[in-house]
Amino acid sequence: xxxxxxxxxxxxxxxxxxxxxxxxxxxxxxxxxxxxxxxxxxxxxxxxxxxxxxxxxxxxxxxxxxxxxxxxxxxxxxxxxxxxxxxxxxxxxxxxxxxxxxxxxxxxxxxxxxxxxxxxxxxxxxxxxxxxxxxxxxxxxxxxxxxxxxxxxxxxxxxxxxxxxxxxxxxxxxxxxxxxxxxxxxxxxxxxxxxxxxxxxxxxxxxxxxxxxxxxxxxxxxxxxxxxxxxxxxxxxxxxxxxxxxxxxxxxxxxxxxxxxxxxxxxx
Amino acid sequence: xxxxxxxxxxxxxxxxxxxxxxxxxxxxxxxxxxxxxxxxxxxxxxxxxxxxxxxxxxxxxxxxxxxxxxxxxxxxxxxxxxxxxxxxxxxxxxxxxxxxxxxxxxxxxxxxxxxxxxxxxxxxxxxxxxxxxxxxxxxxxxxxxxxxxxxxxxxxxxxxxxxxxxxxxxxxxxxxxxxxxxxxxxxxxxxxxxxxxxxxxxxxxxxxxxxxxxxxxxxxxxxxxxxxxxxxxxxxxxxxxxxxxxxxxxxxxxxxxxxxxxxxxxxxxxxxxxxxxxxxxxxxxxxxxxxxxxxxxxxxxxxxxxxxxxxxxxxxxxxxxxxxxxxxxxxxxxxxxxxxxxxxxxxxxxxxxxxx
Numbered sequence: 001x002x003x004x005x006x007x008x009x010x011x012x013x014x015x016x017x018x019x020x021x022x023x024x025x026x027x028x029x030x031x032x033x034x035x036x037x038x039x040x041x042x043x044x045x046x047x048x049x050x051x052x053x054x055x056x057x058x059x060x061x062x063x064x065x066x067x068x069x070x071x072x073x074x075x076x077x078x079x080x081x082x083x084x085x086x087x088x089x090x091x092x093x094x095x096x097x098x099x100x101x102x103x104x105x106x107x108x109x110x111x112x113x114x115x116x117x118x119x120x121x122x123x124x125x126x127x128x129x130x131x132x133x134x135x136x137x138x139x140x141x142x143x144x145x146x147x148x149x150x151x152x153x154x155x156x157x158x159x160x161x162x163x164x165x166x167x168x169x170x171x172x173x174x175x176x177x178x179x180x181x182x183x184x185x186x187x188x189x190x191x192x193x194x195x196x197x198x199x200x201x202x203x204x205x206x207x208x209x210x211x212x213x214x215x216x217x218x219x220x221x222x223x224x225x226x227x228x229x230x231x232x233x234x235x236x237x238x239x240x241x242x243x244x245x246x247x248x249x250x251x252x253x254x255x256x257x258x259x260x261x262x263x264x265x266x267x268x
Numbered sequence: 269x270x271x272x273x274x275x276x277x278x279x280x281x282x283x284x285x286x287x288x289x290x291x292x293x294x295x296x297x298x299x300x301x302x303x304x305x306x307x308x309x310x311x312x313x314x315x316x317x318x319x320x321x322x323x324x325x326x327x328x329x330x331x332x333x334x335x336x337x338x339x340x341x342x343x344x345x346x347x348x349x350x351x352x353x354x355x356x357x358x359x360x361x362x363x364x365x366x367x368x369x370x371x372x373x374x375x376x377x378x379x380x381x382x383x384x385x386x387x388x389x390x391x392x393x394x395x396x397x398x399x400x401x402x403x404x405x406x407x408x409x410x411x412x413x414x415x416x417x418x419x420x421x422x423x424x425x426x427x428x429x430x431x432x433x434x435x436x437x438x439x440x441x442x443x444x445x446x447x448x449x450x451x452x453x454x455x456x457x458x459x460x461x462x463x464x465x466x467x468x469x470x471x472x473x474x475x476x477x478x479x480x481x482x483x484x485x486x487x488x489x490x491x492x493x494x495x496x497x498x499x500x501x502x503x504x505x506x507x508x509x510x511x512x513x514x515x516x517x518x519x520x521x522x523x524x525x526x527x528x529x530x531x532x533x534x535x536x537x538x539x540x541x542x543x544x545x546x547x548x549x550x551x552x553x554x555x556x557x558x559x560x561x562x563x564x565x566x567x568x569x570x571x572x573x574x575x576x577x578x579x580x581x582x583x584x585x586x587x588x589x590x591x592x593x594x595x596x597x598x599x600x601x602x603x604x605x606x607x608x609x610x611x612x613x614x615x616x617x618x619x620x621x622x623x624x
Contacts, residue, residue, distance in 0.1 A: 055512065079518025086513060093365075093508040093563040103506050104517065153517060 004067030006031045006192030007052055007161050012061030014047055014216075021047045022058065023216040031159060034183055034193040035221075036203035039213035040237055045196045046087065046165055048213065052194060053084045053163045065161055079106075082161040083154040085147055087169065097121060097137065097145045098130040104152035120148040125178055139170040147179060151186065158190020165196045180206035204228055204251040212236055224251045280567030283560065287574035294578055295347070298585045299339045306331055315340075342478040345486060346584045347577040349475070349543055352490035352535035354576020357550025358557070358569045359497035360532045362504035363525060364423070364437050367558070367613075370551030371536045374437060375444030377547070379418020380411040380533075380540035381470050382448040382455075387411075388470070389455045389463050408485055412537030418444050419533045423525070472597030473544035475584050486542045493535035494573055500524050501565035508563060546583075546599050548606025549576050555613060579605075 007029035014022040022044045029035045037045045050056040051063055054070040063070045065081045073081075083104075095103075101117040108116075121130050124144040129137065134145060147167060154162055164183060168176040176199070183193045184206055197203045203210050203224065210227035212219040214236040220227050228251050233241050240256040278286075299315075300306040306314070306328055313327035314335040328334070353371065360376075361369045371377050387410045425440035456467060469477075497504075503524045506514040511521050539546070554572045561567050583601040590596055 053516070055515070075515045075520050076518040079516065084513075084516040086510075086516075094558070095505075095508070095563055099505075099562075099564060100509075103509060106518070 003031075004064065005029060006033075006066055006159075007194060008062070008064040008067070009048075009052055010062045012048070012051055012058045012063060014044075014051060014056065014058050020216055022051065024061075025213075025216070025218050027052075027211060027218065027221065029161070029192045029194055031190050031192050032187050033209065034180075034187045034195065034207045036207035036210045037194060037196045037213060038198070038200060038203050038210060039219075043213040043236075044216040045213055047216075049084075049163050049165050049194065049196055052161075053082055054078050055084070066159065079153065080160075082163060083150045085150045085162075085164045085167055087165045088143075093134075095134050096131050097126060097134055097141075100134050100145050101148045101152050104149040106153075117148070117152060120152050121145070123151070123182060124148045125175065140172065140175060143167065143170055144175065144179065147182065151182065154186060154191060156189050160191050162186050162191050162193045163195075164193070166198065167195060168197065168199065168202060176202060177205075200228060200233070200253045204253065228253055277562050278560070280561055280564070280571065283557075283567065283571050284574060287571055287578060291347070291574055291578045291581065294581045294585070295343050298343050298346070298581050299335050301585060301589060302334070302339060304328065304330070304334055306334070311335060341480050341483050342475050342584065343581060344483045345475050345478040345542060346580045348483065348486045348490050349539040349546065350549060350576035350578065350580030351573035352486070352493060352539045352576075353546060353549040354553035354579070355490075355494045355497055355569050355573035356532040356535035357576075358554035358565070358572040359493075359500075359504065359528050360550070361554055362507065362563075362565050362568070363528045363532075364426075365508060366437060367555055368438060368551070369441075370548070371532065374441035375418040375422045375448060376415045376533060376536045377540055377545045378445040378448035378452070379421075380415035380537045381545050382418075382451045383414020384411040384470050384541055385452050385455050385459075385467050386414075388466055389459045405485055408489070408538050408541035411541035412489065412534060414448075415537035415540065416530065416533035418448060419529050419536075423529060468597075470540070470544040471599075473546040473599035473602075474587075474595065474597055475543045475580075476588075476595060477543065482542055486538045489534040489538035493531040494569070496527055496531040497569050498566060500528060501569055504528075504565040505563070544597075544599065546580065546602050548602045548610065549579055552606045552609045553579055556609075 005028040007027070009025060009027045012022055012025045013020070025048060027035075037048065039045050047056065051058050054063070054065070054073065057071055068081070070078070098114065098117050098121065101120050102113055105113050105116070118127070118130055121127055124147055126141060126144055126148070129141060129145075134142065137145065150162070154160055162183065167179050167183070171179060180195070180202060183195055187193045195207070207224060209222055210224050211221040212227055212232065219236050220232055228243050230241050230243055233239065233253070242254045242256060244252050244254060246252045296308045296311050299311045300308060309325055310327040310331050313323045313325060314331035316323050317327070317332050318336050357369075357371055360371060360374070361367055384407060387407060422437065422440045422444045425443070426437035428436060452471070456464065459467060503514070503519045506517050506519050507521070507524070509517075515521055536550070553575045554568065557568055557571045557575055561571055579602070580598070583598050583605065587596040587598040587601045
């Protein structure tokens with residue numbers, strides 16, 4: 001008997017007032033897999049992530065983590081099954097970076113906890129920042145501290161789900177790849193990873209599958225070379241693109257200078 | 269750029285030790301101060317004698333009675349009330365992520381005072397129905413109910429879309445406080461002279477009514493409130509990330525909020541019931557401790573409790589010595605010391621530290 005998918009959504013719909021945010025999305029993510037959610041602004045990426053993570057109750061549909069329905073689980077139970085990196089965590093209090101990472105831990109001896117948190121900070125390339133006050137860090141550094149906290153909650157034993165909402169938003173190129181490499185490593189450890197991304201090339205480079213969301217519906221889900229098809233991208237993103245294959249086999253999206261010509265059509 | 273680098277932070281256990289020693293010293297001085305002055309050695313000897321420990325020096329012949337019957341209940345009450353006010357203040361500030369969430373500013377104290385004053389003025393009939401054994405507990409219970417009602421009202425009014433913003437909390441607190449003030453004024457209007465005198469006691473605070481029975485009656489709710497607050501210290505740390513993030517980490521935000529609001533009302537209600545409104549302790553002490561130890565709530569709540577106890581012991585000592593033989597209401601002393609600190613906090617922007 002095959003185990004249930006780590007993340008399972010069937011026919012999920014979310015409305016807010018009269019607007020439909022998600023309209024019938026079904027998606028399975030397996031342990032060991034990184035799935036990138038891409039789509040234009042307002043396509044419903046963050047809403048879908050919130051539904052999968054159990055933050056938001058869908059108006060219709062079934063959401064399960066490791067086979068268990070998300071609705072009705074206590075926040076404590078959910079915290080053992082998934083970790084979430086929000087788009088921006090507002091924390092202005094005078095914690096040090098190390099203390100923020102340790103907020104992701106549950107129990108353990110103080111010395112072990114500090115050591116584990118330091119290792120985690122080193123993994124996000126912030127080893128020297130452990131004792132810096134969090135509010136004095138740059139936006140990108142804060143984002144990586146938050147990722148370290150989330151990875152500390154997730155642990156390295158696998159079997160859980162990791163949801164990342166635009167984890168690369170304020171990072172330089174090197175750290176964008178570092179963060180997604182860490183997502184990859186979490187998948188390799190046996191977790192299922194769902195990551196919202198704007199950069200199609202980052203998605204192509206690091207995800208096993210790309211789910212393209214458009215107007216609350218999945219336009220396509222598949223391996224980067226299949227999902228990133230120029231016609232689909234033109235329809236969804238209203239840009240003209242060329243998709244080329246890089247020497248290492250990864251797809252690469254090049255936006256042509258005519259990009260955005262259909263933007264006014266969509267707005268109307 | 270923002271406060272000292274954390275390497276300058278003392279370890280919480282050392283800070284607790286320093287505060288405990290300072291509190292012990294202040295208590296010994298307070299126990300020795302009064303109509304009959306006792307040296308610290310005499311105070312210690314008097315304390316030890318009741319515990320059947322003989323110290324190698326002699327004390328004033330009446331020292332044991334003076335210390336144990338007259339002064340220790342008052343100092344013990346000061347310690348409990350200070351610990352309750354400041355510990356609850358630290359928990360409340362963490363819960364609403366606002367360093368300005370003084371129990372007095374969110375309406376807790378005024379709610380407790382309104383309930384207590386209403387009970388003093390209009391509650392005579394109700395008292396006669398209460399069994400004698402429960403009588404000393406009636407007023408604390410009433411003040412507690414008032415504190416709980418006012419806190420709940422302010423927190424509910426301030427909650428918008430699952431978030432409690434600092435500005436709306438303070439506005440809601442101002443509204444609840446003025447509502448309670450108007451109610452208190454109504455009762456004052458109909459009160460007779462004897463009732464007015466005991467009402468003055470409520471609005472400015474005094475530890476003059478301390479007895480061992482009162483100490484016992486305050487110890488239970490304050491102890492409970494501090495235990496609950498310390499138990500949820502890690503949850504409070506996580507709440508500083510935001511409510512959604514705390515939930516992601518497994519915090520049952522609604523339950524923690526409910527429990528801590530009750531704990532805060534318990535501590536403040538009992539304190540106000542025992543000795544009236546003593547302002548600024550719950551605001552200033554946690555703020556100073558946070559600047560000293562950092563925002564981690566386990567150390568913050570414990571050190572605030574000790575610091576609050578220290579402050580109230582010293583303030584009471586000042587209140588009863590500065591205009592002898594009369595006594596200054598202790599609320600005036602803490603306000604004189606605390607209000608300038610609050611103003612400095614506002615000017616330096618420190619009041620907004622810890623906001624989401």
